[in-house]
Amino acid sequence: MPSAQFKDLTLPIENHFRWKVDREKISSFEAGDLFQITKIGWAVHGFTHIDAPKHILPQGSTSSEFALDQLMGFATVIDVSGVDEASPITAEMLENLTSSSVIEERILLKAAWDSRISPTEKAYWQRSPYLTRCAAEWLLDKRPKLVGFDFPQDYPIRGLLENEVPSIETMVTHDLLLRNGIPLLEYLCNMASLNSNRVELIALPLKILDSDGAPIRVIAKDV
Amino acid sequence: MPSAQFKDLTLPIENHFRWKVDREKISSFEAGDLFQITKIGWAVHGFTHIDAPKHILPQGSTSSEFALDQLMGFATVIDVSGVDEASPITAEMLENLTSSSVIEERILLKAAWDSRISPTEKAYWQRSPYLTRCAAEWLLDKRPKLVGFDFPQDYPIRGLLENEVPSIETMVTHDLLLRNGIPLLEYLCNMASLNSNRVELIALPLKILDSDGAPIRVIAKDV
Numbered sequence: 518m519p520s521a522q523f524k525d526l527t528l529p530i531e532n533h534f535r536w537k538v539d540r541e542k543i544s545s546f547e548a549g550d551l552f553q554i555t556k557i558g559w560a561v562h563g564f565t566h567i568d569a570p571k572h573i574l575p576q577g578s579t580s581s582e583f584a585l586d587q588l589m590g591f592a593t594v595i596d597v598s599g600v601d602e603a604s605p606i607t608a609e610m611l612e613n614l615t616s617s618s619v620i621e622e623r624i625l626l627k628a629a630w631d632s633r634i635s636p637t638e639k640a641y642w643q644r645s646p647y648l649t650r651c652a653a654e655w656l657l658d659k660r661p662k663l664v665g666f667d668f669p670q671d672y673p674i675r676g677l678l679e680n681e682v683p684s685i686e687t688m689v690t691h692d693l694l695l696r697n698g699i700p701l702l703e704y705l706c707n708m709a710s711l712n713s714n715r716v717e718l719i720a721l722p723l724k725i726l727d728s729d730g731a732p733i734r735v736i737a738k739d740v
Numbered sequence: 741m742p743s744a745q746f747k748d749l750t751l752p753i754e755n756h757f758r759w760k761v762d763r764e765k766i767s768s769f770e771a772g773d774l775f776q777i778t779k780i781g782w783a784v785h786g787f788t789h790i791d792a793p794k795h796i797l798p799q800g801s802t803s804s805e806f807a808l809d810q811l812m813g814f815a816t817v818i819d820v821s822g823v824d825e826a827s828p829i830t831a832e833m834l835e836n837l838t839s840s841s842v843i844e845e846r847i848l849l850k851a852a853w854d855s856r857i858s859p860t861e862k863a864y865w866q867r868s869p870y871l872t873r874c875a876a877e878w879l880l881d882k883r884p885k886l887v888g889f890d891f892p893q894d895y896p897i898r899g900l901l902e903n904e905v906p907s908i909e910t911m912v913t914h915d916l917l918l919r920n921g922i923p924l925l926e927y928l929c930n931m932a933s934l935n936s937n938r939v940e941l942i943a944l945p946l947k948i949l950d951s952d953g954a955p956i957r958v959i960a961k962d963v
Contacts, residue, residue: 561777729776
């Protein structure tokens with residue numbers, strides 16, 4: 518298995534202005550312990566993670582229902598990296614970018630946004646391209662098993678930095694995809710390292726049951 | 741990619757008498773929020789996880805150094821499930837069980853111990869088979885990139901339940917393998933679902949950097 522060809526699409530879990538990470542050594546050499554043991558905690562929607570429908574829908578399915586069949590397999594990469602910052606990604610763009618492609622059961626949108634601005638910068642969140650509602654409808658129409666993004670794909674995410682409460686209708690991928698049972702892979706990174714419009718995706722979330730989401734490690738390779 | 745053939749070898753992260761899981765909803769529908777958001781925290785050496793050498797060695801390498809090349813690829817499964825409970829697994833046993841095998845770069849010991857007693861029971865921890873120091877030396881001699889176990893492989897782990905401080909020499913896989921730079925996959929489960937002595941292993945830890953270990957999702961399929 519040529520693991521060397523896999524690229525890591527995962528943000529590190531470390532303190533970030535959007536997400537506080539509680540981290541401490543509960544056993545340490547300095548304290549005379551035989552072992553060093555780290556304890557860590559954070560909200561499961563921080564960093565690279567997967568949303569379960571329960572995140573938006575009280576009766577939605579949870580992380581317990583994630584299946585390997587969703588999480589692993591071929592994915593279509595739609596390269597939207599030509600879009601300007603702070604600009605909409607429309608259904609027409611997605612259609613034009615895939616007109617000659619077979620759409621796989623999993624779809625990743627690649628803006629390579631982290632190649633332009635680091636996710637540790639506020640501008641990454643405030644100046645990101647975003648999806649129109651029609652673009653989210655276009656994605657829903659493909660009935661994928663999983664959709665992933667390497668940029669803050671819903672316009673109101675920028676408002677979350679200022680504690681603005683979004684309207685659900687403008688959280689278009691949450692409202693249209695997640696509400697309809699399609700898990701979202703959020704805050705991917707390093708997608709500029711992928712060159713193909715078709716990849717083999719492996720996305721393994723932590724086994725946290727009955728949750729609205731889970732932290733995840735995501736890797737992919739060109740095929 | 742035939743994901744359906746992969747078996748999940750991972751324990752769920754949920755409250756356990758050995759490990760406290762801090763879990764709360766920091767946003768909830770009941771409170772009138774638009775989204776449910778779970779926050780979770782625990783020690784990275786609870787449940788199925790990977791140890792980095794830093795766990796035992798102040799100058800040891802950390803989780804930052806885990807490479808996909810270690811974590812993914814073929815693994816030899818040594819089926820030690822014939823051993824009695826509370827009994828030693830010796831170097832001779834490992835040698836006899838593999839005498840006709842090529843040893844892959846990764847080694848998994850399969851006691852299928854969780855098929856006999858649940859990890860939620862104290863007896864799982866107190867009555868487990870364990871490795872002799874010679875058995876750990878045998879494993880070290882193979883210079884694997886990674887070694888995994890589906891039972892508490894070092895005898896003194898049972899004493900940790902009573903807060904007994906072990907001597908490092910008796911923590912044989914920690915003292916011989918981890919100290920020599922070989923990460924340990926601990927507390928695997930469901931290995932009874934594997935039938936082959938050779939598997940394709942995918943072990944993806946969370947991207948927690950500079951740590952003594954990390955929670956992990958582990959899957960494997962017979963080849």
